[in-house]
Amino acid sequence: MTKYTRRQFIRTTSSALAAASVAPFSSLKNFTVAPSDTVNIALIGCRSMGFGDLTNALNVEGVNCIGLCDVDQNILENRSADVEQMTGETPELYSDYRKLLENDDLDAVIVGTPDHWHCLQTVHALEAGKHVYVEKPLANSIAEINVMKKAANYYGHVVQVGQQQRSGAHWQRVVDLVQSGHLGKIRQVDLWGNFGYGIGADPVENSPVPEGVDYNMWLGPAPNRAFNQNHFHGSWRFFWPYGGGVQTDWGVHLLDIALWAMEVEGMPNSIHSIGGIFSGMDRAIEVTDTQTTTYAFDDFNMEWKHTGGLEIGPYNRHYGIAFIGNKGTLVVNRESWEIIPVEGEDDRPLVERISEEGDSSYHDVHANNFIESIRGNETAAAPIEAGHLAAMYAHLGNLSYLTGDTLKWYSTGELVDEHEYSDIIKPDYRNPWTFPSI
Numbered sequence: 001m002t003k004y005t006r007r008q009f010i011r012t013t014s015s016a017l018a019a020a021s022v023a024p025f026s027s028l029k030n031f032t033v034a035p036s037d038t039v040n041i042a043l044i045g046c047r048s049m050g051f052g053d054l055t056n057a058l059n060v061e062g063v064n065c066i067g068l069c070d071v072d073q074n075i076l077e078n079r080s081a082d083v084e085q086m087t088g089e090t091p092e093l094y095s096d097y098r099k100l101l102e103n104d105d106l107d108a109v110i111v112g113t114p115d116h117w118h119c120l121q122t123v124h125a126l127e128a129g130k131h132v133y134v135e136k137p138l139a140n141s142i143a144e145i146n147v148m149k150k151a152a153n154y155y156g157h158v159v160q161v162g163q164q165q166r167s168g169a170h171w172q173r174v175v176d177l178v179q180s181g182h183l184g185k186i187r188q189v190d191l192w193g194n195f196g197y198g199i200g201a202d203p204v205e206n207s208p209v210p211e212g213v214d215y216n217m218w219l220g221p222a223p224n225r226a227f228n229q230n231h232f233h234g235s236w237r238f239f240w241p242y243g244g245g246v247q248t249d250w251g252v253h254l255l256d257i258a259l260w261a262m263e264v265e266g267m268p269n270s271i272h273s274i275g276g277i278f279s280g281m282d283r284a285i286e287v288t289d290t291q292t293t294t295y296a297f298d299d300f301n302m303e304w305k306h307t308g309g310l311e312i313g314p315y316n317r318h319y320g321i322a323f324i325g326n327k328g329t330l331v332v333n334r335e336s337w338e339i340i341p342v343e344g345e346d347d348r349p350l351v352e353r354i355s356e357e358g359d360s361s362y363h364d365v366h367a368n369n370f371i372e373s374i375r376g377n378e379t380a381a382a383p384i385e386a387g388h389l390a391a392m393y394a395h396l397g398n399l400s401y402l403t404g405d406t407l408k409w410y411s412t413g414e415l416v417d418e419h420e421y422s423d424i425i426k427p428d429y430r431n432p433w434t435f436p437s438i
Contacts, residue, residue, distance in 0.1 A: 037375050042067030043110045044097045044121055046079040047233060049135055050112015053162065056367035057110065057133070058086060063371055066105060069094040072233075073212035095214055097121055101128040108158075108374060111135060116222045116242045116427075119144035123436040126155040131374050133367075135162040137248045138384075138391040140241075142399070143426035143435070145391045150438045152384040160370040160380045161387030163256045165334075167369055168362030171257055174323075174332045178261040182351060183325030183339070189258050189302040193250040193319040198308025200285030201235045204228065221429035230284040238285040241427075245287030246306040248394040254321050256382075256390035257332075258302060261323065265389070267415075268295040268302070271407040273400035279309050293397035304397060315340075327351045334358050399424055 039062060043054045046068055057063050065083050068091045070076040076093050084090050094100040100109070101124060108131035111121045119139040125132050132152075138145045138161060152159040165171045178186065206226040209215040215227055222241040225231070230238075237243030275291030283289070289308035294301065311318040320333035327350040328341040336357050341349030372378040400407050402424055408416045418425070429435050 038062045038064065039371055039374055040064050040066045040105050040107045041110065042069065042091070042100055042103070042106055042108075043079075043112060044069045044100065045111060045113030045117070045135075046070040047072070047075050048112070049162070050110055051079055051082070052363070053110045053112060053133060053135070053367060054083075055086070056364045057371060058083075059364055060368050060371045064089065065091045067092045067094060067100050067103060069097045069100045071095060071214040071217045072210075074210075096217065098124065101125055101130065106130060108132065108370075114218075114236050114242050115140040115244070115248070117220055119148055120221060120433065120436060122148050122159070123151045123438075126151050126157055126159075129155075129157070131158040131370075133160045133162065133370050134387070136387060136391070137244070137252045137394060138387040140243060140248075141425060141427050142392065142395050145388050145395070147436055147438060149384050149388045151436070154438050158370065158373045158380055159384045159387075160366070160373065161382040161384065162366075163253060163382040163386060163390060164362050164366040165253055165257055166260070166362075166381045166386065167366035168359065170334070170337070170356070170358040171332075171362070173356070174330060174337050175257065175261045177330060177339075178323050179263065182327070183323060183330055184327035184342075184350070185299075186262065186323050186325045187300050188322075188324040189262060189300060190305075190314065190322040190324065191251070191254045191258055191303065191320075192305045192313050193246050193254065194305075194307045194310045194313045195246065195250065195319065196309055196311055198246040198306055199279055199281060199289050200238045200283035200308070201230045203282065203284045204230055219430070221427065221433040221435075223430055228284075235284065238287050240286050243287070244394060244398050245285075245289075245291075246308060247288075247291060247293065247304060247397050248391065250319060251304055251306070251394045251397070252390045254319070255304065255393045256386060258321055258323075259389055259393065260386070262297075262300070262302075264297070266413065267392075267396075267409050268297050269408070270296045271393075271396050271400050273397045275401055281309065287398075288401060291397070291401060293400065295393065334360075 041057055041063055043050050058065060068076055068079055080093055109125045111118055111134040115137060118134055122132050122134050138148055206228045209227045237249055238245055273293035275288040277285060278290040291306055293304040315331045317333050320331055323330045328339045330339050336355060338355035339351055341351045341353050344350050369378055369381045373380045396407055
């Protein structure tokens, strides 16, 4: 399995870079970049994570923000003021990303929009000759992530997926330990994400579209429906047209590390998922608030679980991964990792009980890696293949849940009875938007 990491670089620089996940502006601007290495970047979707990604990119010497795009004029104006305060320059503002992509001076875009927009914006950016940093999950359906992978390979531009943990020395150390055999044979991998937000928001009535918001553009290819605040900023991911709930949100981050550590490149033998809206708390939610997805492989099992609204979990961690081996179990989340040894016949531990604190430098390192990949100095830490695989496992879990079927594959790699799931696998885009083809 190809390792998309820069371990030696990270290990020698992580102590210097360990700070907040969004580093203070100019903390990395300590050398001069030749004009030929200047990277002009723009952000599509400015409210939350996308702006954090932009801030991290602007910390890299020689990066200029020349454009911001958002359907909410209030957010657009506020973020423009933020960029001007950070850089002294005023970016061009856009309400339609297609106009932004016509800018010949633009080298790369960050896609920080809701999941249902990732596919069109990424593919159109690649078609326009731009490099792309796209937030996770890669997109909101299986067909979309497939066409995005095809487009990335066809156009050959840099694509970095916002699975930032791949750039962290903390996570790379864990992957090394699992793959080294230190824990013995790994027989079970458990993943869980129990977050308060996973229960959904309190219901609210439909309301007029807020002033300054182009709601038709926000919907884009998704079905038309009346405006409701719970389907908009912040909580859209709990409705199937826009997101896939906790499994495609936090699940993608943890699935990515588990698949990487276990050196998985393809599909498991089977996937089965059960769950529902079980909290009984009458929240605004269409996706599951409680879900268990099992992935069966030849010689180990993997299981994802979430219980939205509850911030408790195994090993006193409300989210994390446990690699359970014959000699010990390695438990990890962003805060720390630890090895819990198995005791041998003489009551002595088979491995040493050790632990290590995490670090928060991986967000800015991930952004730096994207820029250096554009310059040709590095390769993307989370390329399209990594984003595609993690998103595929998350979406297949939801597909199994929605159909009640145990998913299996032919020896050719094709999903059994795939034609029966076509309405879920590929969204029906609303006019005038059309599903991209490569």
